[in-house]
Amino acid sequence: MTGRPTHGVRGLARAVSRGPTRALTRAAVAGAVLAGAVLVSGCDTSDAGAAAPSGAVATAKSPAALAPLALDPANGRSDPVADPVYPQHGNPAVDVLVYDLDLSWDPDARQLSGQATLTIRATERINKVTLDFSGALHANTVTVDGAPAAAQQAAENITVPLPHALATDDQVKVAISYRGSPKAASAPMVRADIEQVGLIVEPDGSAFALQEPYGAFTWYPVNDQPSDEALYDVSVTVPDGWAAVSGGDPQPVADAAGGGHTYRYLNGQPVASYLVAFGIGRYRHTVAAGPHGLPMHFWYLPAEADAIRRQIPRMAEMISWLEQRFGPYPFRTAGLMTIPQPTGMETQTMITLSPGFPDEVLVHELAHQWFGDAVTPGTWRDMWLNEGWAMYAQALWEDEFGSGSGDGPVPLARTLAEWLRVDGELRAEHGPPADYHPGHFGSANVYYCPGLMLHEIRRQVGDREFFALARDWIQTNRDTTQDRASFTAFVNKHTRRDLTPLINAWLDSPTTPATTG
Numbered sequence: 001m002t003g004r005p006t007h008g009v010r011g012l013a014r015a016v017s018r019g020p021t022r023a024l025t026r027a028a029v030a031g032a033v034l035a036g037a038v039l040v041s042g043c044d045t046s047d048a049g050a051a052a053p054s055g056a057v058a059t060a061k062s063p064a065a066l067a068p069l070a071l072d073p074a075n076g077r078s079d080p081v082a083d084p085v086y087p088q089h090g091n092p093a094v095d096v097l098v099y100d101l102d103l104s105w106d107p108d109a110r111q112l113s114g115q116a117t118l119t120i121r122a123t124e125r126i127n128k129v130t131l132d133f134s135g136a137l138h139a140n141t142v143t144v145d146g147a148p149a150a151a152q153q154a155a156e157n158i159t160v161p162l163p164h165a166l167a168t169d170d171q172v173k174v175a176i177s178y179r180g181s182p183k184a185a186s187a188p189m190v191r192a193d194i195e196q197v198g199l200i201v202e203p204d205g206s207a208f209a210l211q212e213p214y215g216a217f218t219w220y221p222v223n224d225q226p227s228d229e230a231l232y233d234v235s236v237t238v239p240d241g242w243a244a245v246s247g248g249d250p251q252p253v254a255d256a257a258g259g260g261h262t263y264r265y266l267n268g269q270p271v272a273s274y275l276v277a278f279g280i281g282r283y284r285h286t287v288a289a290g291p292h293g294l295p296m297h298f299w300y301l302p303a304e305a306d307a308i309r310r311q312i313p314r315m316a317e318m319i320s321w322l323e324q325r326f327g328p329y330p331f332r333t334a335g336l337m338t339i340p341q342p343t344g345m346e347t348q349t350m351i352t353l354s355p356g357f358p359d360e361v362l363v364h365e366l367a368h369q370w371f372g373d374a375v376t377p378g379t380w381r382d383m384w385l386n387e388g389w390a391m392y393a394q395a396l397w398e399d400e401f402g403s404g405s406g407d408g409p410v411p412l413a414r415t416l417a418e419w420l421r422v423d424g425e426l427r428a429e430h431g432p433p434a435d436y437h438p439g440h441f442g443s444a445n446v447y448y449c450p451g452l453m454l455h456e457i458r459r460q461v462g463d464r465e466f467f468a469l470a471r472d473w474i475q476t477n478r479d480t481t482q483d484r485a486s487f488t489a490f491v492n493k494h495t496r497r498d499l500t501p502l503i504n505a506w507l508d509s510p511t512t513p514a515t516t517g
């Protein structure tokens with residue numbers, strides 16, 4: 001999520017006083033080999049979200065053509081665990097390998113219908129499959145390997161009995177057709193920018209998902225816990241003039257048999273449910289080339305076109321800047337879809353963001369593609385593993401270029417001093433970063449306190465070792481979930497030191513640990 005969880009850090013967001021104005025110019029991106037994004041298609045027509053036209057390439061620099069993607073269920077294999085913070089979500093007895101969602105959205109009725117087919121691996125002996133699923137959605141027909149099953153729905157889950165028990169590693173296909181008017185859920189947060197999680201439906205019939213730490217269950221049956229990453233094949237049919245957006249490789253837009261169009265997205269790298277992008281709106285679509293031809297997809301409303309055009313080269317610069325520090329961008333595509341809510345979310349390959357966002361938010365969500373998306377915390381106890389790194393990357397960017405508000409660079413020392421000033425207050429109000437109050441999800445304690453910890457590690461081991469460690473952590477663990485134990489072990493092995501006491505102090509202490517700076 002965006003690193004501006006302002007509640008509880010009164011005035012912090014803008015309290016870091018700014019240095020002299022220095023406009024970001026290409027020359028100011030010192031030494032960066034910048035791709036210089038090239039616009040290859042803009043669909044500012046009434047045909048909302050139409051597939052990118054071919055032959056409109058402005059220069060030789062164009063997005064790389066992606067090889068066709070076939071989903072290999074083996075790549076969706078995970079080791080699900082029970083969540084210690086939100087145990088009411090997720091089921092460690094099942095490992096969903098692939099979600100095949102075939103959905104339709106009626107903007108007038110604000111109704112979702114369709115079928116979810118889940119390829120599931122048993123992680124232990126089971127005779128039923130229980131998934132998170134909103135009571136606002138009604139399951140019509142349920143089958144197990146094609147045979148009808150008598151599923152039962154409770155408030156926020158669905159239980160499907162199996163015709164015979166599965167042994168560990170046995171697989172089964174559960175298909176659930178359903179219909180309903182999606183209803184978002186209360187967010188376990190005290191931050192000001194997010195009140196609800198799940199699919200949020202706007203009065204005009206548009207809809208978008210914000211689902212951290214959970215909430216995907218408000219629009220499809222899901223093992224809604226981050227340790228169960230899976231592959232996705234998402235198809236959504238919408239009426240003419242509407243477009244549907246998700247992450248991964250977009251497939252050609254098809255005419256739907258009953259009218260309208262079907263948008264389809266394939267995600268062949270594992271995705272945690274909280275990172276699945278989903279939006280329906282009267283979007284326009286633009287594709288541009290990022291670094292080394294990385295396809296960057298932008299979905300936005302017509303009134304946001306100018307703002308998005310300005311952001312396209314900036315996004316390419318940021319990805320290039322991040323690659324220099326943390327290694328290659330970890331996915332086949334990048335992108336951004338706009339939402340009307342003033343917040344941001346690092347949905348995998350397709351960032352979910354309000355228009356008019358400052359650069360600091362964009363670079364934060366892009367940093368999450370490495371820290372959180374490519375390497376995902378297995379439980380919400382380790383939220384700090386996402387936000388500590390994303391905040392630190394954001395602070396490094398602001399040190400060079402500022403927040404994008406025109407106030408100029410913010411020296412890292414000044415940012416760290418401000419974080420340190422509020423660290424004790426955040427621990428007292430929300431809990432230590434690794435033991436936060438469950439009702440205070442995503443508060444500033446899991447952003448600034450672990451950001452300070454990372455800087456302490458950097459002080460101990462030096463710049464060269466610190467950035468090698470950061471890069472290797474990602475590139476070694478891409479497409480996996482990790483946790484505190486594996487992070488600590490990785491740090492100690494990489495640095496040939498025992499930094500366990502330092503890490504424990506910064507994650508667990510109810511008061512601010514001593515700093516060496």
Ligand SMILES: [Zn+2]
Pocket residue numbers: 001002003364368386387390
């Ligand atoms: Zn974040």
